[in-house]
Amino acid sequence: MKIHQNYVALMAALGYALLVLFANIFLQSPAGLLRMGFTIALFLVSRDALATANIAKGPRSITNPARWNLAFYFALFFATFMLLALWRGVDGLAGLLPAVVVGSSLFGLLLAFLSEGKPHPYAHHFQTEKPMLLGKAGLVLYYIAPVIKLLAIWLLIKTNPVTPTYFFFFIIVIGFAFPRYARVTNGNFLWANLPTLIGYLVLVLLIGFNL
Numbered sequence: 387m388k389i390h391q392n393y394v395a396l397m398a399a400l401g402y403a404l405l406v407l408f409a410n411i412f413l414q415s416p417a418g419l420l421r422m423g424f425t426i427a428l429f430l431v432s433r434d435a436l437a438t439a440n441i442a443k444g445p446r447s448i449t450n451p452a453r454w455n456l457a458f459y460f461a462l463f464f465a466t467f468m469l470l471a472l473w474r475g476v477d478g479l480a481g482l483l484p485a486v487v488v489g490s491s492l493f494g495l496l497l498a499f500l501s502e503g504k505p506h507p508y509a510h511h512f513q514t515e516k517p518m519l520l521g522k523a524g525l526v527l528y529y530i531a532p533v534i535k536l537l538a539i540w541l542l543i544k545t546n547p548v549t550p551t552y553f554f555f556f557i558i559v560i561g562f563a564f565p566r567y568a569r570v571t572n573g574n575f576l577w578a579n580l581p582t583l584i585g586y587l588v589l590v591l592l593i594g595f596n597l
Contacts, residue, residue, distance in 0.1 A: 391508070395581040399429040402467065409471040417550050421470045423592050424554040428470065430585025431562050432463050434512075438566035441506040441514060446499060451529040453498050458532035461494025462561045466554070476548050511578075512567040528566060535560050551596040555589060 403422040410418035439456040446453065468486045469479075517524065527534075542556045571578040 391511070392577070392580050395430065395433060396584070399426045399581070399585075402426070402429050406471050413472065413474065415473050416475055417473070420550055420592065420596065421473055421554075423588055424550075424558065425467065425470050427585045427588040427592070428463070428466055428554075428558050430581045431558050431589070432459070434565040434569065434582055435459055435562040436463060437506065437508060438512055440501075441509045441512060442517075442566050443498070443501070443503065445503050446501070448499070455529060455532060457491075457494040457498035459494075459562070460497045461490040462557070464493045465490035466557050466561070470554065473550065476550070476553075479548070479553075511570055513570055514567050516568070517566055518564060518568055531564070535563075549596075551593060555593050558589060 403425045406422050406425045407418065409415070410421065415421070436459050439452070439459045442452050443456045444450050444452045465486050468490065469482065472482055472486070474482065517528070538560050539556055542560070543553060546552050546556075569578045576583065
């Protein structure tokens, strides 16, 4: 019996949340339930950005900007997940962030540049012939998006109180918005994008109940 990918995505999101729960029990970290909620949202919201960057990665070359984009998304996902798992409060962020940034950057680069250029197994779920950002200007914007997103996250965090809610909300929403390709809907937009929409709903609920 084949399980639909939407159900697989939801189960995987719960699995990531359980990993954070185990880390929370071991480290006795604060805001455990909040971080579990953000972990679910992270997985569900990021999956299209990761998948489409993987689809568009092209040849394995250091001069290929699509590979650098893929490295960015891998690194951002891993860094956010590690921060959610190892969070010890705002006061401990300064000591935790350098190690997470270095480790996630190495992880993203290795994963992006060592992977072969084989077709993505789920490419048929996306409108690969029609990028969401059309034309040469859109392509340039897509390639410089990591710099824009990092700058936006830094500015928003700098101008807002550094709380777990705002910190993770901004990283997930800004970091993984606007994937390269839209999903094939076959006339049912809600079902095709159900996991992503649930991820955004979780983010809205988390920010709404923790203002």
